[in-house]
Amino acid sequence: MAFTLIVKGFADGEFIPKRNTCDGEDSSPALEWSNEPQxxxxxxxxMEDPDAPVGTWNHWLLWDLAAHLHALSDGFRPGTVGSSGNNDFGQQGYGGPCPPKGPGxxxxxxxxxxxxxxxxxLPPGANRQDLDRALKGRVLAQTQYMGRYGRGR
Structure with a gap:
């Protein structure tokens, strides 16, 4: 079986619930994964938004999650497990979807x-470039899940 990630609360490619966005509780969704490689x-x-007007926007950076972990609960807070980096909102931890208001x-x-x-x-608070450098040559496999969010007019 393939390395798989599931984000709870919405199907892959579907809309992210409001509670997980800046228009709701800005709470991270629960995640589950399985079948990582030996x-x-x-x-x-x-977690990133490639459609942001300023270029890719980083919403969540986590690393050093222990190999025995296969889930994160909803509302995950930095310091619970692993290390959290600074997102592009300038904060450690999860920053939910918050696109500009408008169509699409x-x-x-x-x-x-x-x-x-x-x-x-890496120290807590490292940025995306730091994480990308640290991951270089260290990734055995990756899996992806995509959600959408829009704020209308």
């Missing part, structure tokens, strides 16, 4: 990485 020693997660919707990709080492050596 040799996985930790996981890393990136943005895509939000949750990408989970199976990593070959238990720790990447």
């Amino acid at each position: 040799g996985t020693n930790s996981f890393a997660l990136i 919707s943005h895509r939000y990709y949750f990408t989970l990485y199976a990593v070959d080492r238990p720790a990447l050596g």
Whole structure:
């Protein structure tokens, strides 16, 4: 079976519930994953919006999630497990979808990485570029789940 990520509360490619956005509670959704490859020693997660007007916007950066973990509960808070980076809102932890008001919707990709080492050596608050550098050559597999969100007029 393939390495798989499921984001609870919406089907892959469908709309993210309001409670998980800036228009609701801005609470992270629950995640579950399975079938990571042999040799996985930790996981890393990136949630990003490639449709942001300023270019890709990073909403959530997590790494050093222990290999025995296969889920994160909804409303995950930094410091619970693993390490959290600074999102593009300038905060550690989850920053929910918050596209500009207007027609259409943005895509939000949750990408989970199976990593070959238990720790990447990054301090809490590291940014996306730091995480990308630390992951280089360390990813055994990755899986992705996509949700959409739009704010109308």
